[in-house]
Ligand code: C2E
């Protein structure tokens with residue numbers, strides 16, 4: 052048993068070394084990724100649940116690493132956060148998403164929104180308001196067509212500075228969404244204190260709908276509360292028809308998920324957008 056224990060320790064140590072090495076090499080590669088133009092944005096449609104109309108898209112980062120292939124954001128964004136690289140990456144995402152979305156607006160047609168994820172570090176850095184202003188000015192995208200997604204963890208910490216930043220963004224006309232609602236250190240007080248426009252119901256509550264009674268109760272409560280507070284609602288991760296029908300019956304307005312569209316390269320998303328606006 053002692054021998055097995057020692058082998059296991061040895062195994063853990065090698066495993067940890069391998070992971071640290073992997074992280075280090077990812078970190079070095081990430082430092083070059085932006086300049087090497089290996090980062091791109093995919094766009095996942097957001098659809099009106101009642102009419103099926105395409106309303107806009109969430110911009111989602113993709114990293115095409117020359118050797119590793121597509122690295123999922125859950126693997127590189129935490130590294131980008133820890134190293135501070137998220138600041139330059141996040142700036143690029145804002146400008147790129149606004150530039151792209153500006154090209155989607157057509158006179159005489161309903162406006163199309165773009166939602167951009169803002170990480171905690173980027174939010175608290177202090178230049179966010181100026182960066183958003185810059186991205187809007189440079190792209191010509193109307194502020195009302197830009198939505199910023201923050202998670203509950205972003206809102207933690209000094210309440211007043213957070214409110215000040217949100218108020219400034221709001222004053223510019225940008226929409227504010229609370230992402231992954233219900234998963235973080237949720238405090239219902241957030242909903243009252245912060246000037247939010249949209250609640251995004253986390254995928255974990257949607258997955259087992261409509262069968263799971265607990266999830267159904269939670270979703271009904273979130274949608275009811277959002278309605279009373281005047282917040283719009285987006286359901287994340289809608290994958291099948293039964294979920295769609297349930298959410299529509301419960302009064303959810305907007306859905307995002309594989310049932311409607313996967314995250315797509317800009318050109319593919321734009322082809323769908325073209326079809327949608329023809330009708
Ligand atoms: P998120 O903001 O919650 O984004 C939604 C995630 O759910 C995306 O994963 C999307 O591809 C996935 N998804 C959408 N519909 C479905 C569905 O029907 N079923 C399933 N199983 N999954 C679905 P993705 O693209 O891998 O992004 C993961 C996370 O990485 C995002 O979660 C977000 O937290 C972060 N992220 C992505 N892009 C950015 C960015 O530009 N900046 C920052 N700070 N974070 C980003």
Ligand code: CA
Nearest residue numbers: 109168200230
């Ligand atoms: Ca998001």
Ligand code: CA
Nearest residue numbers: 230231251287
């Ligand atoms: Ca989310």
Ligand code: CA
Nearest residue numbers: 230231253254
């Ligand atoms: Ca998530």
